[in-house]
Amino acid sequence: MENWGRLSHLFVTVFLANFAELMVSPAIPDVTLAAVCPGKDECSAAIYLTGFQQAIAGIGSVIMMPLIGNLSDVYGRKALLSVPLVLTFIPLVVLAWKRTTNFFYAYYILKTLTAMITQSGVTCLALGYLADNVKEGKRVSAFGVLQGISAAAYVGGTLAARLLSTTQIFQVAATISILAAIYMGVFLKETTRGTDALEQPILEVTESDDGSSKALKKIDIKKIPSPRDIFRLLKSSITFSLAAFVAFFNSLAEAGLQTCLLYFLKARFGFMKDQFADVLLIAYIGATISNMLFMPTLGPRIGEETLLSLGLFAGFLNMFFDSIAWAPWVPYASASMGLFLFLSAPNLRSIISKQVGPNEQGLAQGSILGITAFANVISPLMYSPLSALFLSEDAPFDFKGFSILCVGLAWLAGFFLSIMIPILSKRRKITHISVEV
Secondary structure, three states, rough: OOOHHHHHHHHHHHHHHHHHHHHHOOOHHHHHHHHOOOOOOOOOOHHHHHHHHHHHHHHHHHHHHHHHHHHHHEEEEEHHHHHHHHHHHHHHHHHHOOHHHHHHHHHHHHHHHHHHHHHHHHHHHHHHHHHOOOOHHHHHHHHHHHHHHHHHHHHHHHHHHOOHHHHHHHHHHHHEEEEHHHHHHHHHHOOOOOOOOOOOEEEEEEEEOOOOOOOOOOOOOOOOOOHHHHHHHHHHOHHHHHHHHHHHHHHHHHHHHHHHHHHHHHHOOOOOHHHHHHHHHHHHHHHHHHHHHHHHHHHHHHHHHHHHHHHHHHHHHHHHHHHHOOHHHHHHHHHHHHHHOOOHOOOOOOHOOOOOHHHHHHHHHHHHHHHHHHHHHHHHHHHHHHHHHHHHOOOOOOOOOHHHHHHHHHHHHHHHHHHHHHHHHHHHHHHHHHHOO
């Protein structure tokens, strides 16, 4: 991979940032329940708080991700990357200090506000940085490696959570998060982007549905992108439009998984921090293997579209088996689907990256992450009440995993849309060639 020395510093930064952010995940349900509903294994208030936090963070991300991506196209990826890295460690420091009820709510407020930028900010800017430094034909491998690095960070963070006490988890996470910001500032080099004559900005000229071209007013990239700018980008090609819809359903399912799964496992089988960590560990070991090995080797051969569909269908199967889990070992077995589940995101990003020129990578990735953030708003509004209802004694029928099954249906919808990407793209190309002839 070209520019390996420069990219290695990006990978280290992403690893440290994700390690710190993700190692606290297994401990958060216990900390939340202890603060909101002491002594209980089931608590609707904790589920609603988690859902509300995701919704507010998602609303902010809808606005912030296109803005951050657009600004990074102008002022550089490194300059903007410092913002989410600094904001990440602020909430962690609060719980590293104390975990009383008052400190928990201080963390909750800070986390809700900072997550508007940190939730997808590092990913957005890392993708733009990779696109600046990797040729188009090798981006699927590079994006796979980036996703694999993130998954490896989750494995490391989960192992740390398994071995450390709750107090130590937040102290170590805060320290590593600060280290990530310092490392990035010292070692990561800013990128320079040039526009190839064959890669003109897609927002400058776009094709209408009948194959004719019309000039569009070029966007001033120094201003905040308007909804019209983003809409124009999304409809620039049928591939981009379908990828945006797939990204929406994929994120809808991922956010629903975060909202429901851990609380479901706690209510269904009495899982605690260590059991949560074990399930997540299995999933992310699979994700590390698939993204570090499958993406670089299979991606260029069978195509991003095939791997994308495989990952989405694996997500559905994972949720289906979890929803009907009849024994505590079933969630561990279904977590092995992580070997394929986490193929979805990097392949989506590679598909999107190839649809735009070098000076629009930040805006394109930011716009898609804005769409996924919008899904993060809708998801808890759907799944939090559903999960709280079916985990309570007032459920209309006895199926604690019903909300988990509904999460899987979102992945299934994305799967059917992903199948249409190569079909409609080829049909569009054939039609366009016929019109030219």
